[in-house]
Every structure is written in C-alpha cells, then in structure tokens.
Amino acid sequence: MSNLLAIIIRSTRQEESRRSGRKFRVIVLCCSLAFIMCGCLNQQTTGSNLSGHLLVVGSTALQPLTSAAATLFDQLHPGSHIVVQGGGSLSGLDAVTGHKADIGDSDVYADPAVYPDPNLTDHIVCVIPFTMIVNPDVSISSLTTQQLIDIFSTGKYHNWLQLGGPDLPIVPVVRPGTSGTRATFRKYILGGRDENGELLQTDSSLTVRATVAHTPGAIGYLALSVLDSSVKAIAINGQMATPQNIENGTYAYWGYEHMYTLGDDNPLLAAYLDFMLTPQIQQLAQKMGYIPIANMKLPSANLAVTEARTTL
Amino acid sequence: MNQSMSMKPQTTPRPISSGTQISSTRKPLMPPSRRNLVLDLPIAGRLTLGFLLAGLIAALVAGIIGVQRSQSLSRQASFYQSLLNTNTSLTTGANFLELMNTETHALLTEAQSSAPSQETMTTDQQAITNLTNQYNSILTSYVAHDLVSQHPDQSALLAEANRSLQISQQQTLAGSALRTWKVYELSQQQIVQDVTTGQLQDAQMLERAQAEPTNADALSAIRSLIQFDERLASSVQEAAQVEEQAQIITTIIGSVIAFLCIALVGLFISNTLVRRLRYLREVTQAVEQGQINMRVAVVGRDEIADVSASVNAMLETIVGLLDETRSQRDALTNAAEHLFSEMRVVTAGELRVNAPEHTDPIGMLADAFNFTVGRFRRFLLRSQSTVEQAELIARREMERSEQFLKAIRSVQVTTSTATTPLDLTSKLHRETSVSELEREQKQEMIRQSILFAQEMLSLARHLAKVMREMRVGIADFQLGALPDRRKGTQGEHQQEFLGVEQKTPRR
Numbered sequence: 001m002s003n004l005l006a007i008i009i010r011s012t013r014q015e016e017s018r019r020s021g022r023k024f025r026v027i028v029l030c031c032s033l034a035f036i037m038c039g040c041l042n043q044q045t046t047g048s049n050l051s052g053h054l055l056v057v058g059s060t061a062l063q064p065l066t067s068a069a070a071t072l073f074d075q076l077h078p079g080s081h082i083v084v085q086g087g088g089s090l091s092g093l094d095a096v097t098g099h100k101a102d103i104g105d106s107d108v109y110a111d112p113a114v115y116p117d118p119n120l121t122d123h124i125v126c127v128i129p130f131t132m133i134v135n136p137d138v139s140i141s142s143l144t145t146q147q148l149i150d151i152f153s154t155g156k157y158h159n160w161l162q163l164g165g166p167d168l169p170i171v172p173v174v175r176p177g178t179s180g181t182r183a184t185f186r187k188y189i190l191g192g193r194d195e196n197g198e199l200l201q202t203d204s205s206l207t208v209r210a211t212v213a214h215t216p217g218a219i220g221y222l223a224l225s226v227l228d229s230s231v232k233a234i235a236i237n238g239q240m241a242t243p244q245n246i247e248n249g250t251y252a253y254w255g256y257e258h259m260y261t262l263g264d265d266n267p268l269l270a271a272y273l274d275f276m277l278t279p280q281i282q283q284l285a286q287k288m289g290y291i292p293i294a295n296m297k298l299p300s301a302n303l304a305v306t307e308a309r310t311t312l
Numbered sequence: 313m314n315q316s317m318s319m320k321p322q323t324t325p326r327p328i329s330s331g332t333q334i335s336s337t338r339k340p341l342m343p344p345s346r347r348n349l350v351l352d353l354p355i356a357g358r359l360t361l362g363f364l365l366a367g368l369i370a371a372l373v374a375g376i377i378g379v380q381r382s383q384s385l386s387r388q389a390s391f392y393q394s395l396l397n398t399n400t401s402l403t404t405g406a407n408f409l410e411l412m413n414t415e416t417h418a419l420l421t422e423a424q425s426s427a428p429s430q431e432t433m434t435t436d437q438q439a440i441t442n443l444t445n446q447y448n449s450i451l452t453s454y455v456a457h458d459l460v461s462q463h464p465d466q467s468a469l470l471a472e473a474n475r476s477l478q479i480s481q482q483q484t485l486a487g488s489a490l491r492t493w494k495v496y497e498l499s500q501q502q503i504v505q506d507v508t509t510g511q512l513q514d515a516q517m518l519e520r521a522q523a524e525p526t527n528a529d530a531l532s533a534i535r536s537l538i539q540f541d542e543r544l545a546s547s548v549q550e551a552a553q554v555e556e557q558a559q560i561i562t563t564i565i566g567s568v569i570a571f572l573c574i575a576l577v578g579l580f581i582s583n584t585l586v587r588r589l590r591y592l593r594e595v596t597q598a599v600e601q602g603q604i605n606m607r608v609a610v611v612g613r614d615e616i617a618d619v620s621a622s623v624n625a626m627l628e629t630i631v632g633l634l635d636e637t638r639s640q641r642d643a644l645t646n647a648a649e650h651l652f653s654e655m656r657v658v659t660a661g662e663l664r665v666n667a668p669e670h671t672d673p674i675g676m677l678a679d680a681f682n683f684t685v686g687r688f689r690r691f692l693l694r695s696q697s698t699v700e701q702a703e704l705i706a707r708r709e710m711e712r713s714e715q716f717l718k719a720i721r722s723v724q725v726t727t728s729t730a731t732t733p734l735d736l737t738s739k740l741h742r743e744t745s746v747s748e749l750e751r752e753q754k755q756e757m758i759r760q761s762i763l764f765a766q767e768m769l770s771l772a773r774h775l776a777k778v779m780r781e782m783r784v785g786i787a788d789f790q791l792g793a794l795p796d797r798r799k800g801t802q803g804e805h806q807q808e809f810l811g812v813e814q815k816t817p818r819r
Contacts, residue, residue, distance in 0.1 A: 111532060
C-alpha cells in the first residue's frame with residue numbers, strides 16, 4: 001500500500017509535464033491496480049500442503065476403488081500416506097466408531113442403534129450395482145423377484161427344470177451375515193426374507209464367484225465390479241444390472257457405497273473424501289464397474305422403490 | 313509548458329516600434345478552443361459541480377460495496393434460516409421414524425397378547441398411518457423444496473466456497489433417505505396388513521427381519537441428511553469468508569476507481585481554471601515585457617472570462633493612452649524643433665522673429681524667449697543710438713582737433729618765420745625787446761599744444777573708428793519695426809560678446 005501511495009504521489013508530481021505525464025500516470029495506475037489484484041489472488045492460492053496418515057478399513061466391494069484412489073491421492077500429496085484395508089462393511093464401521101480407523105467403508109447403513117455416535121458422518125461416494133450370477137450351465141437368462149424369493153427363501157423352486165432351464169438342482173449360494181451384498185439382497189430383493197442355501201464361510205465376492213463357477217446349477221449374487229466370464233450374469237425382471245437401468249430406476253439390486261467418518265474436521269480426511277468425489281475418481285469408479293454418484297438422480301431412487309413395491 | 317511552447321509561434325507578437333500603430337495586430341494568446349459548456353458556469357458552480365460529482369462517485373462506490381455486503385449477508389442469513397428449518401423438520405422426521413418403529417412394535421405386541429384390544433390396535437394403526445403420511449410429506453417437501461440445487465443463490469454461495477460437490481452430495485443423501493424410507497414403508501405396510509389379516513407369524517418375522525433393519529437404514533440415512541446440514545453450514549461460513557475477501561477486493565478496487573474518477577473530475581475542473589489562469593499570466597507577463605499587443609482569449613462566461621475580458625479592456629485603454637502620449641510627444645517635438653529653428657535665426661542676427669505661441673509648455677517657453685529677445689532688441693536699439701551719438705561726438709572732436717592742430721601749426725609757423733630768420737630775432741629785438749627766454753617759452757608751449765592736439769586727434773579717430781565698428785555690429789541685427797515679440801534663447805555666447813562690446817563705449 002505504501003508502495004502504491006508513493007507511486008501515486010510521484011504520478012501527481014508528474015502533473016507539471018502534462019501530456020506525457022498523463023500517459024505515464026495512467027500506466028502507473030493500471031500497474032498499481034494489477035499489483036493489488038495479484039496481491040489478493042496470492043492470498044487465495046496458499047496452503048494446500050497436506051500431510052499425515054489415514055487408515056481406511058471396510059467393505060471389500062469398495063476396496064478396489066479406495067485403494068486406487070489412495071494411490072492417486074498419495075501421488076498428488078507426497079506428504080500423505082493412506083492405508084486401505086478390507087474386512088467387510090461391519091468391521092469397517094466397528095473400526096471407525098472404535099477410533100481404530102479414520103474411514104470405515106461400508107455397503108450398508110450404520111444402524112443408529114448399534115453405532116449411536118452422533119459424530120458418525122455418512123459420505124456416499126458411489127453406487128455399487130449387484131447382479132445375480134448362475135453357473136454357465138444354466139441356460140436361464142432372467143428371473144423375476146418372486147422367482148428369486150421362491151428359490152432363496154421359500155424353496156418352492158429346487159430344480160432349474162421348473163423354471164424352464166436344464167435338469168439341474170438349484171444350489172443357492174448364500175453369503176455370511178457380515179456381507180453387505182447379502183444384506184442388500186435381502187432387503188431389496190427378498191423383502192427381508194431369510195435365505196436357505198449353501199452358506200459360505202468367508203465373505204468374499206471372489207469366493208462366491210469361484211463357488212458358483214464350479215458348482216453345477218449354482219446361483220449367487222455379487223458386485224458387478226467382480227463379475228467375469230467364469231459365471232453367467234442373469235437379469236432380474238428382465239433388466240440387466242446396467243448403469244442405465246439403475247439410473248432410470250428399473251433395476252433395484254444396488255447399494256450406496258458409504259465412507260463413514262467421525263466428523264471431517266481433519267483437513268487431510270476432508271481432502272481425501274472430496275477427492276473421492278472428483279471427476280477423476282468418479283470416472284475411475286465407472287471403469288471399475290461402479291456407478292458415479294453424479295449419475296444417480298433423485299427420481300431413480302423413488303422409481304426403484306416403487307418398482308420394488310409392485311413386485312411384493 | 314510544452315503546450316504553451318508549441319503555441320508560441322502562432323502568436324508571437326511583433327516588438328512594438330515607437331511610431332507604428334499597434335492596434336491592428338492584437339492576437340489572443342490562447343487559441344479559441346471548442347465551445348465548452350462547463351466554462352459557461354461560474355467557478356463556484358463548477359466547484360460545487362465537481363464536489364457533487366466526487367461525492368456522487370464516492371457515494372456510488374460506497375453504495376455498491378454496501379449493497380454487495382448486505383446482499384451477501386442476506387443470502388447467508390436466508391441460507392442459515394432454510395438450513396435451520398430443514399434441520400428442524402428432518403429431526404422431527406427422524407423422531408417420526410423412531411415412533412413408527414415403536415408403534416409397530418406396540419401393534420405387534422398388542423396383537424400377540426392373549427386378549428388383543430381391537431381399539432388399541434386401531435389406534436396404533438391410525439398412529440402408524442399418520443406418522444407415515446407426515447414423514448412422507450416431510451421427506452417429499454424436503455426433496456421438492458429444500459434441496460440446495462433448487463435454490464440458485466444457495467448453490468452460488470456453495471460454489472463460492474468451492475463446495476459445489478455438496479449439492480450433488482445432498483441429492484445423493486436425499487436419494488438414499490428416500491430409498492431406505494420407501495423400503496421401510498413397504499415392510500411396515502406389509503406388517504400392518506399381516507396383522508389385520510391375522511398372519512401374526514409372518515408379521516413378526518417381517519418386523520424382525522425387514523422392518524427393523526430398514527427402519528435403522530432409514531434412520532441412518534435421515535441422520536446423515538441432518539448431519540449434512542451442519543456441513544452445509546460450515547460451507548456457508550467458508551463462503552462468507554470468501555465473500556468477505558471478495559468484498560475487500562471490491563472495496564479496494566472501488567476505492568481506487570473512485571479515487572481515479574474523483575481525481576479526473578478534479579483535474580478537469582482545475583484544468584478549466586488553472587490553464588486559463590496560466591494563459592492570463594502568460595499574457596500579463598508578455599505585456600510586462602512590452603508585448604502590449606497580446607490579448608487573452610475570452611472563453612466561456614465565468615469569472616476568469618470576466619477577468620480576461622477586463623484585462624483585455626485594460627490593455628486596450630493602456631494602448632490608447634500610449635498612443636495619445638506618443639502623439640503629444642510628437643507635437644511637442646515638432647514645436648521644439650520649430651522653436652529651435654527660430655532660435656537659429658536669432659543666432660544669425662534676426663531679431664524680428666516671433667515664435668508662434670501656444671498654451672503648452674513649449675508655448676510658454678516661446679513666450680519667455682520672445683520676451684527675452686524683445687528686451688534684448690530694445691537694449692540693442694538704445695545701444696545703437698548711444699553709439700551713433702558717441703560716434704558723432706568722436707567725429708566732431710576729431711574735426712575740432714584737426715582744426716586746432718591746423719591753427720596751432722599756423723601759429724607755430726608765424727612764430728618761427730618771425731624768429732627763425734634774422735629779422736625775426738631782430739624784429740623781436742626790435743619790436744618788443746622781449747627776452748630770448750620768453751620767446752623760447754612760447755615756442756615750447758606751441759610744441760606742447762601740437763603734441764596735445766595730435767594726441768587728441770588720434771584719440772578721436774580711434775574712438776570714431778570703434779564707434780563705427782560698433783554701429784556696424786549692431787546694424788548686423790535686423791532690428792526691424794516689428795512689434796516687440798521676438799524670441800531666441802540660444803545665444804549666450806553672442807550676448808556676452810555683445811555685452812562686452814556695449815560696455816566698451818561707455819567706459
């Protein structure tokens with residue numbers, strides 16, 4: 001400011017040499033204006049020096065994305081170090097509420113009765129589509145919600161022949177209770193009904209995939225992100241688990257991916273959570289089989305439920 | 313200064329030469345500029361205008377800053393208010409969710425009891441339906457009206473805090489709340505339906521397996537939505553900080569612009585005064601240095617124009633006075649030259665001249681000169697007559713001396729003829745018997761008389777000669793019969809000479 005004042009004073013002294021002085025003065029004033037602007041802009045572009053450690057624990061369905069994002073984030077901010085661990089959605093929630101981890105990844109909502117901490121904050125980072133898979137021997141390509149209920153819950157169907165398929169016994173593959181995929185399946189497909197079938201001991205999408213691939217007549221469910229050609233994906237109510245179907249609400253078997261934190265006042269934590277929502281990571285998520293959160297419109301959530309209501 | 317230098321060539325005045333007329337080439341120093349309406353205003357009005365303009369600019373800038381500030385404040389306030397409102401309604405909604413769960417439990421318990429009260433069950437069902445409707449309306453109105461994405465100012469505020477992501481985050485959370493709510497609503501309706509149809513087993517199973525978890529999900533989702541409002545509040549605070557910074561920048565830029573504008577206005581106003589005053593000064597300085605044909609250009613109708621006009625008028629008057637003085641001086645010079653030429657005539661001896669008389673100083677001088685010449689002429693005339701008389705006397709004396717000399721000589725001759733020969737002596741001896749001594753005495757006396765007569769003669773001659781010369785000298789002056797009005801001052805030397813000559817005969 002004193003600099004500016006001096007310039008202005010000098011410029012007014014130039015008033016004696018009028019014409020040339022006027023030009024000079026205009027230039028000086030422009031320069032001083034630019035100087036002020038630069039000063040103001042400088043104030044804004046300071047302080048993005050993040051450092052520290054973050055521990056991310058939880059959902060195996062979300063793990064591929066969080067790991068990739070952590071690597072990219074560490075590259076962007078050399079001072080930071082983000083560790084990603086699996087273990088399942090509920091263990092992630094336990095870890096974050098027990099102050100053992102900074103972020104708990106989860107496929108399911110944190111039950112306020114189980115995790116009453118008011119600071120527990122939900123960050124929805126993306127949508128994970130799930131799909132029904134069958135052994136490649138099964139020639140069925142689509143099942144209705146009712147047929148799925150009858151297969152998994154009531155046991156009404158026990159041979160694929162009943163559904164117009166090959167003469168093979170139906171082997172439902174059921175995941176353990178810690179699985180977010182299973183919880184979502186129960187809530188959104190079975191309408192809360194119990195499952196009856198071959199219960200797996202470990203909750204892993206890969207185990208499900210391998211079991212279904214090797215068991216003739218097997219049917220299971222997994223996240224779209226771990227789907228490969230060893231198993232066959234089938235449609236629900238004639239709708240495949242495509243992003244379009246989920247976005248327009250005609251496919252109900254999907255879940256939000258949550259990242260739970262205890263508040264986000266830590267700048268590194270906030271930066272990482274924001275980073276998860278950047279277009280870069282969202283596009284990466286799309287490539288990995290997730291659906292970017294921006295694609296999920298409000299009406300789709302409504303539609304998916306009204307559709308589910310009609311099926312019940 | 314450059315400007316004035318550049319205009320000098322056009323208006324360089326000729327140096328004033330004494331005899332020539334100057335009024336024909338009067339040039340204004342300042343070129344007549346284009347008509348300027350501001351110059352028609354009096355200075356006081358112009359200054360007032362300048363101050364008003366400056367004040368207006370300052371007020372405008374201050375007003376803009378104030379309006380910006382109050383706008384941002386009101387935007388923040390309305391954001392906070394809507395946050396508060398939605399937070400309250402969402403919290404109420406969360407309570408409704410919990411109540412629904414409780415009511416469902418109560419309904420089931422009542423239905424399972426040994427003697428179920430139909431009335432209580434109906435009340436419970438009524439309560440559940442009420443709560444469901446209310447929660448539905450809360451959620452739908454929230455989604456329909458209270459999302460940030462439906463409020464452009466709130467979105468703009470978030471964008472300022474660089475938190476545009478939160479708009480979609482809120483939508484996502486609202487979507488998740490809606491989804492979980494719908495799932496719970498379904499199971500709840502199923503339970504109520506099962507209870508009314510008596511399928512208590514199914515209802516209980518559904519309650520445990522589906523309704524409670526989905527209720528928890530819905531609660532969790534609505535809580536995240538409530539929590540998200542807090543994050544929005546902190547974002548608004550950040551936005552407020554950003555806006556404050558922007559306001560500081562605006563204030564600085566506004567002040568600089570206001571300063572510039574005010575300075576320009578001041579410069580403009582002062583230019584209309586200072587420049588013309590400088591021209592006025594240049595003109596007066598030029599006049600000081602003798603270039604009295606310089607004139608100030610009269611532009612506008614203000615006080616400076618008045619002063620310029622009166623300076624011009626003053627200069628005109630001065631030039632007129634100067635011209636008059638010059639003509640008077642010329643007339644005096646002519647009169648003096650005339651007088652001088654007449655004095656020359658006097659020097660040449662002409663005393664009949666008479667200088668023409670005027671009422672001016674030269675006329676008085678001429679009068680004095682005439683008087684002096686008149687006195688001098690009278691004096692000369694008297695001297696002339698005196699000299700003529702003296703000459704006449706001298707001539708008479710000369711003749712008498714000559715006659716006396718002749719008489720003496722004849723006496724001498726008679727005496728010597730009687731004495732010089734023998735008979736003279738004898739005769740003397742004889743006639744008178746005068747002694748020799750007596751005769752000798754006589755002869756001596758005669759000789760003496762002759763000498764005296766000769767001396768007298770020569771003296772008279774000399775006197776006559778001198779008188780004649782004087783007469784001739786006086787006659788050189790032409791003492792005509794003109795009246796006694798002559799002039800001439802120059803001839804002191806001659807006067808002295810004359811005085812000397814005049815004294816000589818008197819002595």
